[in-house]
Amino acid sequence: MFDYNFHWRPVMKNLPDLLEASLLTLQVSVLAMILGIIIGLCLALTRLHLKGPLYWFASAWVELARNTPALFQLFFFGFGLGAFGLHLSPYFIVLMGLTFNCAGYLAENFRGGFQAVPETQLRASRSLGMTAWQAYTRVVIPQVFRIVYHPITNQMVWAVLMSSLGMLVGFRELSGETQFFASRTFRIFEYFAVTAVIYYVIVKIILGASRLLAARLFRY
Amino acid sequence: MEPTVSFFSGFNVNDLWFLGEAALRTLWISMLSISIGTVLGVVCGWILYEGKLAATLTLAPFLDIFRSVPLIIQLVLFYNFAPIVGLNLDPFASGVVILSIYTAALVANVARGGIEAVGAPMRRAARSLGMTYWQDLRYVVFPIGGRAVFPAWVGVALGVMKDSALVSVLGYVELLKASQILITRTQEPFLILSIAGAFYFALSYPISRYSASLERRWAQ
Amino acid sequence: MIEIRDLHKYFGALHVLKGIDLDVQNGEVLSVIGASGSGKSTLLYCINGLEPIQQGSVIVDDTDVHAKGTDINKLRTKLGMVFQQWNSFPHLTALENVALAPKIVKGKSKAEARDIAAKQLIHVGLGEKLDVYPSALSGGQQQRLAIARALAMEPEYMLFDEATSALDPELVGEVLDTMRLLAEEGMTMICVTHEMGFARDVSDRVAFFHQGVMEEIGPPGQIFGDAQSEHTRKFLANVR
Numbered sequence: 001m002f003d004y005n006f007h008w009r010p011v012m013k014n015l016p017d018l019l020e021a022s023l024l025t026l027q028v029s030v031l032a033m034i035l036g037i038i039i040g041l042c043l044a045l046t047r048l049h050l051k052g053p054l055y056w057f058a059s060a061w062v063e064l065a066r067n068t069p070a071l072f073q074l075f076f077f078g079f080g081l082g083a084f085g086l087h088l089s090p091y092f093i094v095l096m097g098l099t100f101n102c103a104g105y106l107a108e109n110f111r112g113g114f115q116a117v118p119e120t121q122l123r124a125s126r127s128l129g130m131t132a133w134q135a136y137t138r139v140v141i142p143q144v145f146r147i148v149y150h151p152i153t154n155q156m157v158w159a160v161l162m163s164s165l166g167m168l169v170g171f172r173e174l175s176g177e178t179q180f181f182a183s184r185t186f187r188i189f190e191y192f193a194v195t196a197v198i199y200y201v202i203v204k205i206i207l208g209a210s211r212l213l214a215a216r217l218f219r220y
Numbered sequence: 221m222e223p224t225v226s227f228f229s230g231f232n233v234n235d236l237w238f239l240g241e242a243a244l245r246t247l248w249i250s251m252l253s254i255s256i257g258t259v260l261g262v263v264c265g266w267i268l269y270e271g272k273l274a275a276t277l278t279l280a281p282f283l284d285i286f287r288s289v290p291l292i293i294q295l296v297l298f299y300n301f302a303p304i305v306g307l308n309l310d311p312f313a314s315g316v317v318i319l320s321i322y323t324a325a326l327v328a329n330v331a332r333g334g335i336e337a338v339g340a341p342m343r344r345a346a347r348s349l350g351m352t353y354w355q356d357l358r359y360v361v362f363p364i365g366g367r368a369v370f371p372a373w374v375g376v377a378l379g380v381m382k383d384s385a386l387v388s389v390l391g392y393v394e395l396l397k398a399s400q401i402l403i404t405r406t407q408e409p410f411l412i413l414s415i416a417g418a419f420y421f422a423l424s425y426p427i428s429r430y431s432a433s434l435e436r437r438w439a440q
Numbered sequence: 441m442i443e444i445r446d447l448h449k450y451f452g453a454l455h456v457l458k459g460i461d462l463d464v465q466n467g468e469v470l471s472v473i474g475a476s477g478s479g480k481s482t483l484l485y486c487i488n489g490l491e492p493i494q495q496g497s498v499i500v501d502d503t504d505v506h507a508k509g510t511d512i513n514k515l516r517t518k519l520g521m522v523f524q525q526w527n528s529f530p531h532l533t534a535l536e537n538v539a540l541a542p543k544i545v546k547g548k549s550k551a552e553a554r555d556i557a558a559k560q561l562i563h564v565g566l567g568e569k570l571d572v573y574p575s576a577l578s579g580g581q582q583q584r585l586a587i588a589r590a591l592a593m594e595p596e597y598m599l600f601d602e603a604t605s606a607l608d609p610e611l612v613g614e615v616l617d618t619m620r621l622l623a624e625e626g627m628t629m630i631c632v633t634h635e636m637g638f639a640r641d642v643s644d645r646v647a648f649f650h651q652g653v654m655e656e657i658g659p660p661g662q663i664f665g666d667a668q669s670e671h672t673r674k675f676l677a678n679v680r
Contacts, residue, residue: 004304067424068417069382071396076413079403083410124527124586127488128541128593129516138544142531157288164290168389175293189300196289196297203288220531220573 011190014181021177022198028095028166028173029159035095036102036159037152043103044110058107065104070162073097078169090171098159105158109151113144146218153210157203164199174198230406239412242398243419249394250381253316257323257380258373264324265331286325292386294318299390315387319380326376333372334365367438374431378424395419441466441501442487442597442630448495449482456482458652459496464630466596469623471639471660472632474649475675480632481524483649484599487630488519500597517545520590524602526582528574528589534561535570538589546593553592560588564618580611584618591622598622600631636679640664648672 011018046058065073074097077088088096117140125135167176174195182191264283267275286294299314309317338361346360347353388397399416403409442464449457456479464470472480485491487498489505489512498505503515529537538557542548548556561570564584574582583603590598600619604612616638623629623642633639639646640660647657650671656663667673 063425064417064421067378067382067428068420069385069396071385071388072382072413072417072420075396075400076417079409080413083408118525118527120523120525120527121529123490124521124523124529125541126490126513127516127519127521127523128589129513129545130541131513134544138540139529143529146531161288161290164292165386167292175290189297189304192293192297192300196285196293199290199293200285200288220575 006190007187008190010181010185010187011194014191015194017181018174018177018195018198021172022174022202025160025163025166025173025175026202028091028098029156029163032095032098032102032163033152033156033159035099036106036155039099039103040106041110043107044114047107047111048114061100062104062107065101066108070097070101071165071168073100074165074169090166090169090176093169094163094166094171094173097165098162101162102155102159105155106148106152109148109155110144113147114140116147117143149210149214149218153207156206156210160202160206161199231402231408231411235402235406235412236415238402239395239398239415239419242393242395245392246381246384246394246396246419247423249312249315249319249387249392250384253319253384254323254377254380256316256320258327258377260320260324261327262331264328265333266335268328269332269335283325283328286322291318291322291383292389294322295386295390311387311390311392314390315384315392319384319387322383323376323380326379327373330369330372330376331365334369335361336365337368338365371431371435374427378428382420382424442628443499444483444487444496445499446496447483447486447493447498449479449486449491450494456652457486457493460654462647462654462657464597464628466628467626468645469627469629469631469643471643471646472630472649473634473636473639473646473663473675477651478649479652480649481601484521484601484630484632487599488516488521490521513545517541517593518595519597519599520593520595521599522583522586522590522601522603524605526579526586526606528577528582528585530574533571533573534566534577534585537574537585538592541589542592556592557588560591561585563591564588565614578611579607580614583607583611583615587615587618587622596628598627598629600629600633602632602634605634634679636664636676648675650675 043058043062046054047062050058074093077096077100078093081088121139121143122135125139126132130138163173164175166173167179170176172180178191178195182188185191264279267279295315295318298318299309299311302309302314342364343356343360346356351359384394385396388394388400391397393401395416399412402412406412442462444460444462447457447460448455458479460483472483474480482491486493487500487505489498489510493506500515500518503510505512505515528534529540532540535554535557538560539550539553542556543550543553558567558570561567564587566581566584566588569577569581569585574585577585587598587603603619604615607615612635616635619629619631619638620642631638631643643660645657646660646663648655648663648667648669648671650669655669656667656672662668663672664676667676
């Protein structure tokens with residue numbers, strides 16, 4: 001026991017590369033979240049207000065995203081689409097997989113948020129002469145945003161953690177880069193330990209920033 | 221090569237058996253990990269609720285790590301760490317250990333929420349009837365709090381079932397790994413991924429729907 | 441002036457307003473009383489176009505509320521409405537609650553809108569609460585906030601839909617006082633209410649609704665002292 005010698009020096013030498021890769025992790029996660037919020041909002045509104053094919057499309061998206069493994073979704077955008085001659089770069093595989101997943105989960109959060117704002121708020125706004133658009137953007141959506149703020153924060157954390165699956169489809173974000181160096185030097189444990197710490201710090205930064213922002217945004 | 225002929229050529233009935241066996245392995249490792257993790261998690265949740273300083277200072281941050289580092293990194297780390305301390309664990313055992321702790325970290329929060337959901341007045345009422353602390357826990361807190369957080373627990377359990385796909389990185393041939401192997405051989409990514417996806421979906425979707433309907437019924 | 445002619449309203453198969461004819465003159469205070477489900481709240485929703493109608497017409501100052509070409513949002517700025525549930529916007533302070541519509545509907549500048557809002561909040565007695573969020577206000581204060589919010593649009597008519605029904609008894613008085621103040625200032629008001637004291641003391645006329653029909657209308661003295669309809673007498677005997 002413990003006749004293993006830890007070698008941290010190679011990891012420390014590659015630390016700048018790992019940190020740079022973690023910027024890529026952040027980039028793809030943030031991008032997926034932005035797209036996911038926009039699409040998720042559309043999916044939620046579709047499921048709340050429309051019937052017919054659009055409703056079924058939105059429902060299929062949401063249920064597939066929530067009821068299959070994220071890795072499966074990534075594989076699907078990876079070699080599943082290959083069956084149709086569509087070969088995406090690893091970056092786009094991860095971006096599309098994360099977006100698909102986040103949009104599905106966020107759609108459900110948005111739907112709950114819309115349902116939690118009483119119908120009477122819309123009525124009161126309309127009685128003041130606001131258009132439907134004004135009533136939604138100035139009165140309803142700000143309240144929905146407050147309700148879904150914490151779920152969005154959690155989803156952002158999930159997006160970062162999920163992006164680590166990129167290493168299984170050849171994407172050199174933080175995990176992929178770690179695997180690359182680890183397999184070259186065989187210091188697998190050391191490399192992944194440092195990477196785990198980096199992930200931990202990223203998650204804590206996101207949560208901290210979210211808390212600071214919430215304190216500024218929500219005074220009520 | 222004729223595309224119409226090649227479409228199903230590589231995939232045969234034996235492969236379906238291969239996938240079926242892999243699906244059973246997914247089920248087995250999930251059920252085992254969820255069971256162990258739930259028991260561990262409930263105990264952890266109770267300890268956190270009781271809030272003895274030492275426990276909170278050590279246990280809470282420890283569990284937090286498992287929620288802040290990607291599962292795939294946890295798996296790789298543990299699998300490579302075990303031999304260092306003289307444990308020779310196969311991929312399955314390593315997977316069960318990490319998935320169980322991961323489950324426990326998530327369940328701990330759920331369980332603590334459940335205990336908090338049982339208000340102090342109700343517990344005082346129970347104690348005033350002469351119940352001991354343990355009787356109160358067994359006959360009041362467990363059934364009432366359990367019901368309050370049952371849907372959340374189902375969410376965690378289904379999440380772990382889907383995340384069990386990640387054990388494939390250690391070489392354990394569960395459903396998604398089996399699909400990958402078959403895809404490499406048969407070059408039928410779309411068909412095989414659809415079968416794998418359908419399996420996860422068929423397991424997850426009815427359970428999550430049932431849990432949501434229970435939640436609605438109990439909310440009334 | 442509000443002119444209602446042969447107004448019919450259905451919710452599906454349910455016939456909730458069965459041919460209402462009613463004129464409300466400028467400066468008049470009309471109270472509408474009647475049992476729950478008699479259609480009196482629906483009447484208010486039809487007047488400012490929050491509910492579509494199936495037959496008849498509602499004319500506000502020569503504008504047909506339910507005609508196709510009517511700019512309903514512009515018309516609604518004339519018709520202030522206060523609801524049973526006060527519906528304050530929880531994400532805005534009292535001042536922002538009141539200033540929002542003048543700003544985005546009437547296009548007032550930010551400073552102008554805030555001035556109007558402050559003035560109306562002082563008007564209803566909430567001058568101390570300008571920067572408070574609704575969650576920190578009592579039900580009665582939130583209802584006065586709702587009145588100020590409607591007044592900020594400088595409406596010519598005010599529609600009150602059971603404005604005090606959802607309030608705790610001890611908070612009813614402050615809201616009624618505010619409504620009384622508006623009446624004294626000459627505001628044209630239609631008040632759907634269960635407060636018989638208010639109806640008797642403040643209104644110029646009282647209308648009694650029964651099962652979708654306006655059974656009786658007249659000065660408070662007539663309705664409360666010498667009702668012609670059997671239904672009116674029965675209703676009044678029960679609420680006292």
